[in-house]
Amino acid sequence: MNVYLDNAATTAVAPEVAEAMIPVLREAYGNPSSSHAIGRKTRVIIEQSRRSIANLLNCHSSCIYFTSGGTEADNLALRGAVRDLGCERIITSEAEHSAVIKTAQSLERSHGIQLDLVRHLADGMVDLTHLEELLASGPKTIVSLMHANNEVAVVQDLQAIGLLCQSAGALFHSDTVQTMCHYAFDLQTLPVDFITCSAHKFHGPKGVGFLYIKKGIQLGGQIEGGSQERAVRGGTESTHNIVGLATAFALAYSELENHEKHIRGLKSKMATGLKALFPDVRFNGNSDAENRLYTVLNVSFPPHPKSGMALFLLDLEGIACSGGSACSSGATLGSHVLRSLKFHDPERASLRFSFGRYNSEADVTNALKAIERVFS
Numbered sequence: 001m002n003v004y005l006d007n008a009a010t011t012a013v014a015p016e017v018a019e020a021m022i023p024v025l026r027e028a029y030g031n032p033s034s035s036h037a038i039g040r041k042t043r044v045i046i047e048q049s050r051r052s053i054a055n056l057l058n059c060h061s062s063c064i065y066f067t068s069g070g071t072e073a074d075n076l077a078l079r080g081a082v083r084d085l086g087c088e089r090i091i092t093s094e095a096e097h098s099a100v101i102k103t104a105q106s107l108e109r110s111h112g113i114q115l116d117l118v119r120h121l122a123d124g125m126v127d128l129t130h131l132e133e134l135l136a137s138g139p140k141t142i143v144s145l146m147h148a149n150n151e152v153a154v155v156q157d158l159q160a161i162g163l164l165c166q167s168a169g170a171l172f173h174s175d176t177v178q179t180m181c182h183y184a185f186d187l188q189t190l191p192v193d194f195i196t197c198s199a200h201k202f203h204g205p206k207g208v209g210f211l212y213i214k215k216g217i218q219l220g221g222q223i224e225g226g227s228q229e230r231a232v233r234g235g236t237e238s239t240h241n242i243v244g245l246a247t248a249f250a251l252a253y254s255e256l257e258n259h260e261k262h263i264r265g266l267k268s269k270m271a272t273g274l275k276a277l278f279p280d281v282r283f284n285g286n287s288d289a290e291n292r293l294y295t296v297l298n299v300s301f302p303p304h305p306k307s308g309m310a311l312f313l314l315d316l317e318g319i320a321c322s323g324g325s326a327c328s329s330g331a332t333l334g335s336h337v338l339r340s341l342k343f344h345d346p347e348r349a350s351l352r353f354s355f356g357r358y359n360s361e362a363d364v365t366n367a368l369k370a371i372e373r374v375f376s
Contacts, residue, residue, distance in 0.1 A: 001318040003363045003370075007201075007356035008150055008178060008296050009322055013244070014203035014357075020247040021205065024240040032237050033228065042239050049246035056253045057212070059187040065211045065229045066242055070177040070198035073211035074099040074144075076233070077173045077194040080219035081142040082107050087171065088139035089114040093126065094340035095152075097175055100144050101336075114139065124154035124285040124341050128164065135168035146175040147195075151337040151352055152285030153293035155179070162191030171217075177201055177209075181252035182260070182295060193217060199241070203357060204248030208241035259357060264294045266355045266364050271297060273368040278302050278375070284343040284350055297353045300345060304375050307349035314351070317370035322352045 004012070024045065030038035032046050047061070054061040067073045078100065081087040090104045094117055108115040116134050119127040126145055135141065143165050148155045158174055165172040173194035176185070181202035185195070194217075198209035211232075213219060219232050226234025252259070271288040274281045282300040286292060306313060311323050323335065338344040353367070 001366055001370075002320070003318060003359075003367050004320045005353040005355060005359065005363065005367060006320045006322050007359075008352065008354035010200045010206065011203045011356050012358060013200075013205055014248060014251060016251055017204055017244045017247045021240045021244045024243045028239050032239065045239055046237055046242055049242045052246045053210070053249050056249060057185050057187045059212065060215055062230070063187070063212050063215055065213060065232045066237060066245075067209050067211055067233055068207055069200070069209040070097075070175065070196045071099040072233075073196035073198075073209055074173075074175055075103050076211050076219070076222055077196070077213075078103045078107065078142065078144060079222055080232075081171055081173070081194075082111055082113055083222075084218065084220045085142075085171065086140050087113070087142045089116060089141040090144060091116045091118055091131070091134055091141055091170075092144045093118050093120060095120060095124070095149060095337050096144065096146055097150060097177075098336075100146070100175055104144070118145070120341055124149065124152055124343075126156050126161065128157075128160060131161065132164055132168075135164060135170055141168070141170040142173055142193075143170050144173040144175070146177075147179045148176075148293040148296075149285065149337060150178045150296070151335055152298045152341065152343065153287035153296040154285045155291065155293055158190060158192060166191050178293060178295070181249060182256075182293075184253070184256060187212065187214075197245075199245040199248055202248055202252045205241050205244040208238055208245045210245070255357075260294055262357070263355045263359075266359055266361065267294060267297050269361060269364045270353060270355075270367070273364065274299060274371070277368065277372055282348075284338060285341065295354050295356070297355075299351050299353065300343070301349045301351070301375060303347040304349070306374060307347070310349040310351060310374060313374045314370060317374065319367050319370045321354075321367075323350065 028042045030042040032043040050064050051061045107113045119130045162172050171193045176195045177198045180197045193214045195212045200206040221232050221234050223234040280302040284298040284300050287298040
């Protein structure tokens with residue numbers, strides 16, 4: 001028995017996506033920057049993919065810049081804001097993805113930018129009053145706050161945050177890697193300047209994503225030596241991966257409503273089953289609530305002698321889950337998110353279960369049985 005419940009880390013490539021990529025690998029081998037017919041054919045494929053994504057997001061295709069994934073896109077937005085847009089301050093939070101926190105800290109050291117951390121409320125939501133106070137004074141600023149936390153499923157109000165930033169003349173970047181293709185975005189109305197995407201979070205290939213840059217904002221590149229992606233992201237485009245990204249995007253948007261209904265059902269079954277097994281179970285960040293990211297359930301188990309080995313023991317049972325972000329795997333201090341939001345309890349095992357389109361009710365049933373065996 002093998003049950004994969006770590007879809008927030010990465011997802012299986014959809015068969016439809018793989019099928020769309022294979023002909024491109026075989027036939028669209030031309031360099032899209034070349035002027036001959038074979039190169040032009042490849043360029044057309046890339047631009048068709050860009051337009052397809054832009055149409056679903058309701059933005060101009062020129063706002064989509066392909067990258068290697070969310071981490072590069074986060075770096076590009078923050079570093080570009082400091083280097084090219086005159087930002088002297090970054091406002092972010094301790095609960096952000098390391099791609100944002102570490103980049104901000106690096107810019108603080110290398111460029112002397114001011115780094116301010118906004119507080120969170122007890123439930124994990126950003127303290128909008130504190131954010132407004134921070135924005136009331138200070139140098140030109142970019143605010144970077146993720147849409148939904150990849151570990152505890154807290155969903156921030158992008159509309160409210162964006163309007164605060166607009167009122168203060170600040171730029172707003174949001175890491176939307178966990179919500180892209182799980183929620184619909186209308187970028188004509190959403191007050192954001194930058195958002196990020198990584199295809200492997202919604203059954204696309206690894207190694208490709210994009211940065212959305214609001215029309216009118218001009219960034220330079222952080223990779224030297226190429227003028228691809230309108231000189232914002234140098235390097236020959238990965239045509240087959242871009243096609244995979246666009247195909248996964250279209251597939252996700254074609255089934256958004258049914259997908260959400262399916263995943264919410266699985267998550268509810270899991271939460272209900274855990275409550276029946278462990279009266280003292282907790283859900284970090286109220287991750288079982290309706291208004292949380294519906295793909296993620298972060299569980300704090302009652303104190304148990306096996307707590308420290310829970311993740312390993314579940315793996316032996318064939319259950320793949322995580323103790324936090326996959327990008328932090330190997331760390332010995334545990335989840336920085338749980339610590340920063342004050343959800344960490346050294347006596348209790350906290351595990352993240354995340355659900356995808358290929359999970360079934362049988363998967364949840366088998367996972368609950370394995371959890372009962374581990375914590376028996």
